[in-house]
Amino acid sequence: MSIASIDSTAEQKKVILSVEDVTLEYLTQAHLVTAIVHTSFKLFAGDRLVLLGPSGCGKSSLLKAVAGHLKPTAGRILLNGKQIRSAGPDRVMVFQEFDQLLPWKTVLGNVVFALTASGNMKRKEAELAATHYLHKVGLNGFLHAYPHTLSGGMKQRVAIARCLAMRPEIILMDEPFAGLDALTRQKMQDELLELWRDIGFTMLFVTHSISEALLLGNRILLVSPHPGQIRAEVTVDPNTFGSEGDTRFREISERIHNTLFRDIADYSI
Ligand code: ADP
Numbered sequence: 705m706s707i708a709s710i711d712s713t714a715e716q717k718k719v720i721l722s723v724e725d726v727t728l729e730y731l732t733q734a735h736l737v738t739a740i741v742h743t744s745f746k747l748f749a750g751d752r753l754v755l756l757g758p759s760g761c762g763k764s765s766l767l768k769a770v771a772g773h774l775k776p777t778a779g780r781i782l783l784n785g786k787q788i789r790s791a792g793p794d795r796v797m798v799f800q801e802f803d804q805l806l807p808w809k810t811v812l813g814n815v816v817f818a819l820t821a822s823g824n825m826k827r828k829e830a831e832l833a834a835t836h837y838l839h840k841v842g843l844n845g846f847l848h849a850y851p852h853t854l855s856g857g858m859k860q861r862v863a864i865a866r867c868l869a870m871r872p873e874i875i876l877m878d879e880p881f882a883g884l885d886a887l888t889r890q891k892m893q894d895e896l897l898e899l900w901r902d903i904g905f906t907m908l909f910v911t912h913s914i915s916e917a918l919l920l921g922n923r924i925l926l927v928s929p930h931p932g933q934i935r936a937e938v939t940v941d942p943n944t945f946g947s948e949g950d951t952r953f954r955e956i957s958e959r960i961h962n963t964l965f966r967d968i969a970d971y972s973i
């Protein structure tokens with residue numbers, strides 16, 4: 705990718721999130737663990753930015769910091785120009801785990817609860833919004849079902865609907881499909897892209913799967929471990945790929961793999 709193409713993107717789009725020279729560390733009883741070191745990137749309005757890297761490279765730590773649950777030990781993170789100091793409903797996370805829902809509330813109840821908890825929405829309005837987004841994720845027939853009666857994929861759909869209904873500035877997704885079987889995972893990826901086309905949210909998505917990154921991202925940041933650092937950025941042309949089986953797709957996957965594990969590169973595909 706040429707620097708010029710990054711600059712032109714920056715000119716056209718609004719910067720939503722700015723991560724500036726951020727270092728993230730954990731102080732454990734035994735020692736200091738550096739999860740992310742001197743990392744900077746920007747997230748533009750409407751981006752589907754993917755953080756891609758192997759386990760332990762600091763992806764979840766970065767998301768936690770953006771969510772406001774982990775304070776940088778150096779650098780700063782700005783949301784719409786304002787430094788992030790705590791969690792807020794303007795950043796909502798979807799996790800990998802299927803137990804993100806309140807087991808004693810129905811599907812509808814879970815989403816309504818999230819909407820009314822912040823005090824911004826009245827119950828009636830929350831019910832309308834919740835029903836609207838649960839329809840969008842195809843759960844209209846399950847509004848009154850309890851979480852334990854749902855499949856893993858359906859639970860993730862509820863979590864996604866809840867997140868979208870809150871209309872956050874940024875949707876944070878930490879490997880939301882990693883626990884699903886391959887077919888469901890593929891379906892959920894397609895559905896997420898469909899929702900993005902429909903609603904047009906801004907998303908920061910974490911995965912360790914190269915193919916998932918290529919399918920979902922418009923930009924991919926390659927993060928390498930020990931300590932976590934961005935090695936390269938890949939810009940994905942939405943017209944480049946047909947499907948995962950394509951020669952081009954496999955070629956790019958291999959290049960990304962090599963970049964993450966061997967050389968440093970900066971290119972577009
Ligand atoms: P990823 O999501 O890419 O797998 P993480 O952000 O979870 O990576 O972890 C990055 C590094 O920080 C790892 O070395 C991990 O062991 C360490 N780490 C993560 N959470 C904690 C924690 N609560 N306490 C101490 N070390 C942690």
Ligand code: MG
Nearest residue numbers: 763764765878
């Ligand atoms: Mg993680």
